[in-house]
Amino acid sequence: MPELPEVETVRRGLEPAMEGARFVKVEARRPDLRWPLPKDFAARIEGSTVIGLGRRGKYLLADLSSGDVLMMHLGMSGSFRVARNAKAKTPGTFHHERSVAPGHDHVVFHMSSGASVTFNDPRRFGFMKLVPRSDLDRDPLMRALGPEPLGNAFDAALLAKACAGKKTSLKAALSDQKVVAGLGNIYVCEALHRARLSPRRRASTIANKSGRANERAERVVEAIKAVLNDAIKQGGSSLRDHRQTTGELGYFQHHFRVYDREGGRCPTPGCGGAIKRIVQSGRSTFFCPVCQK
DNA sequence: CCGCGGGCCTGAGAGC
């Protein structure tokens, strides 16, 4: 599910409940997530305070006063909800709200702020992990991440360098977290449409022979930043599982130009092509074969 | 080293 905009939406929702607050009690109800939670998971967190809540790619990183960093990943179906107190039922204040899958609340944080933070993940592809802060840069999961797409350092030159010499498709390259951290199936499709580039194009064609950026690389970078910023403003995309920490859905799915719109009309002004669905590396790709070259 | 396909899990929706 969650790509960078959804994770960032979750981060912003968790921040007021968690930052500066202490873990009063941690419930590890179901430890067999993608990777099992350590036996001492709860004990290692309880009593510590959240110094800051950050994000790197699709990872949430809670910096704890204990010296650990709590890494959290939402996998495909993970979500967090914040309740002001543990007994209160889900506030049904949003008419677009849907209920989360029952019986999949795997981890619950009871914070000194009075809020409880519940991690729900039906498919259990998500996980949590504790890493000493001093080891974070050496952590294999962190080392496998390329640049932050919304960071100043991410530009055409950097992207072109990462794609130079790649025989794989542009779609697969942009989905690779080592090339750029945080994109997934939706936002790669959407960014390539905005950049008017075919997902089937070889990744290396956004660089020249010496690995320098060409005009296509500029377009891709601009499109990535634009689509991610737009999606964050809308609270991310809710196809099935994603919701904001209040339970409210994201709204960016109403702004998709190609994703999940097979057969629909291409929104590029003057194009009018029919959106096509193909399969690349086992995943659906949506694009307009008329204006995406 | 690189790229691809399988597998991990559960639930929703389509088709019969």
Next chain:
DNA sequence: TGCTCTCAGGCCCGCG
């Protein structure tokens, strides 16, 4: 209604 099949926002791993 109920069964079976396909597909889903991610990512690790083994194979060629």
